[in-house]
Amino acid sequence: MVQHQDAQNMSSNGSHIPVLIQEVIEGLSPIDGKVIVDGTFGAGGYSRYLLQAGAQVIGIDRDPAVAPFVKKLDNDFGSRFRFLPGQFGQLAALLAEAEIDEIDAVVLDIGVSSMQLDQGERGFSFMRDGPLDMRMEQHGVTAADLVNGLEARELSDLIFGFGEERRARALVNAIVTAREEAPLTTTKQLADLIEKTLGKGKPGKAHPATKTFQALRIAVNAEYNQLVHGLFDAEAKLPPGGKLAVVTFHSMEDRIVKRFLKPQTQQSRHMPLADEAPQCWRDISKPVRPSKKELADNPRARSATLRYATRNEVQARPFSMDGLGVPGMAKKQEVGAK
Known part of the structure; x- marks a missing residue:
């Protein structure tokens, strides 16, 4: 159940190789020329691979410590990369503030990044002694x-x-x-x-x-609240044909994503005929998990699950946590709360 965004194994240029990156690229393809939001920038692993595949990338992250990785991609890719500091749970507001109207895909890699785990002073890891902190911002x-x-x-x-x-x-x-x-x-x-x-x-x-x-x-970090807000913002911002890919690292997160992409029919003992929940996504993937080779190269990826889907023409739903299996206490947390 260890959770992180970026895999620990390294590419030839010294950057992290993110979990399930090839499967994410396949799920979002075709990528060349598309505008893709990397809502969980971290150490920039997903953004780099997407840029190398020909995309324009908008990175979002709440952690000030990502600044060196942002600078690296700025230097390497220039105007094809843009960074917006903030929470991916406020994706729609961040894009509006930056006057970005059209996007083609959103990728979210939920949880704590290897960058954060490896910094003992941040307090995320029980494997490294440090202050009991854990604040991403x-x-x-x-x-x-x-x-x-x-x-x-x-x-x-x-x-x-x-x-x-x-x-x-x-x-x-x-x-x-x-x-x-x-x-x-x-x-x-x-x-x-x-x-x-x-x-x-x-x-x-x-x-x-x-x-x-x-x-x-x-x-x-109000992470479940962030996740649900980010999912609904992606649904609202993506046009028909737009794509969403989400990598999670434990069963509760994966369940939320699964139920979001394919809502269950709503029924009760008072209503024997079920009302069909709005279906806003098509081509919904089955859960994708790391290959044996990736697990051998990067044991930290062992609990990762990828789901991806394509936006259809059904009107985006209003925000709601109902039916997603979100723990009750998460519903009391305000997105953007400090």
Whole structure:
């Protein structure tokens, strides 16, 4: 369940090779001459490959630390690349502000990037000691604020709802006991406490801290809210024939994307005849997962799933989280909240 945008294996020019990049390119093809929004720019892996394939690319990212990667693509591709700082959940507003009216495709690679994971001082990784931070925009509420400030029930609901950690209650009991002695302020402190409480886990399996760190990061950055807003903005901005590709790294994100692209029929015991939900997408792909070769080259890609689809002529739907399987607490988060 490790999540990241950019794969760790490197290309000949020293840049990251993003997860499922060839499959993304196939899903968005033809690419040459198209205007493609890379809504999760990260270290610029997807943008670079799309530019090399002949696209014009508009990169979006909320993390100020992406600046060196933006500069690199500016130097390499000039006017064919443009960067808009901000959240992909506000994609439509960012494009309008930049006076960009027409786009042909949107690609989203959900989660934390390898760039962020590899910087211990950002606090995203339980594998590197650093402050318990996890803020993509580097300001606002931190993971430490949540761990030390939330009431036990709320923290347990967060870890269970966003991380699908079944032993959340036992873990939170341990956290509450520990924080009464002193605040938990570093990734190592929290990871060690999780391992002590839940056990070390079996060899070859995910670290026991994975789900809790995932939950805290999602909460700090309102990631589910961002995802749903980004999906609906893409639907509104893409013309008929426009394409959307989304790479996710855990089952809940993938479920949201699946239900968004192909809404389930809406029915209840009071309405035996189901009303068909609006179908705004066609040529919806089956889930695409990394090949054995990619997994051998890049074990970090093991939980990645790609789905892509083509916009049809049905009018875009109004924003709604209903029927997407979004955890209830995510619905309370405002997109753009700091």
